[in-house]
Amino acid sequence: MKITVQDLMTTDVAxxxxxxxxxxxAELLMSAGVAGVPVVDDDDHVLGVVSEADLLTKAEFKQRYYGDAYRPPLRARIRHVAGVGRxxxxxxxxxxxxxxxARTIAPMASIVTAARQMDRHGVKRLPVIDxxxxxxxIISRHDLVKVFLRSDDDLLRQVKNAIRADALGLSVTVAEGLVTISGAFPEPSQPDTALRLAQGVDGVVAVRHSLT
Structure with a gap:
């Protein structure tokens, strides 16, 4: 069974x-020990995300109104003038x-989808919405890393089920997330399929084999 966002997300959300x-x-960011939090309306609909970077942008531009010689970085000035995203x-x-x-995600989305969205949009966390x-x-990069802490016994069970190891007489072992498969198949296309299925199990670090 695939792990979804719902399985890893934090439900006690700041x-x-x-x-x-x-x-x-600012007080909430400090007390909760997080770099950003969702912004909601009266009905808990997610409207956006406010982060340390958003607060620091205000501090950066404040300086120029007092005749300070400091000039914010070009990227920050462009964002300020264009008003992109804020x-x-x-x-x-x-x-x-x-x-x-806000970049959001559904609870039943796969963790692969969550990781790709974080990478695509350059964010470290995604509010989860119904x-x-x-x-x-909310799900963060930290939460996604947890999937690689699954026990070897759990991974062994899921890999064997995915590739039908017992029915095909295959030997499967797992050590610290590394899967080793050995055995023989009656059809030439079956080894590649088995490797893809094993690698697709959430939490598998890598797959080694001696399949024929």
Missing amino acids: AVHREASFHAV HEPAGETAGDLMTAP ADGRLIG
Whole structure:
């Protein structure tokens, strides 16, 4: 059985209302020990995400209004002028400061989908929403790494089921996530199929074989 976002997500989510003050957001980030939190409305619909970077953008641009010689990096200035994905850094509430729309994911999505979305959008966490767009959890890169901590016994059972090892008389061993398969198949296409199925089991680090 494939592991889904629902299996790994954190359900006790630190989130802020869109009317939360700058100070309240900063305080929550520090107390929760996280770099970003979802921003929600009165019905817990996810509107965006506010992060340490969003708060620091405000601090960066504040300097230039006091005649400071500091100039924010070109990338930051472009984001400020273009307003890409966020409001002006002068905002005072989470709704003003957040990056929107939020990159979200459904609870039944695979962990592969979650990893690809994080990589594609350059984010470290994804709010998990139900069919109505309400916040029900959050999944982070840290959560995804947990899948590689599955026990060897658990992986052995799933790999053997996936490739029908017992029915085909194949030998399978697992040591620290590394799967070794040996045996013979009646059809030439079967070894490649077995390797793909074994590698597709969530938590498998690599597959070694001596299949014929």
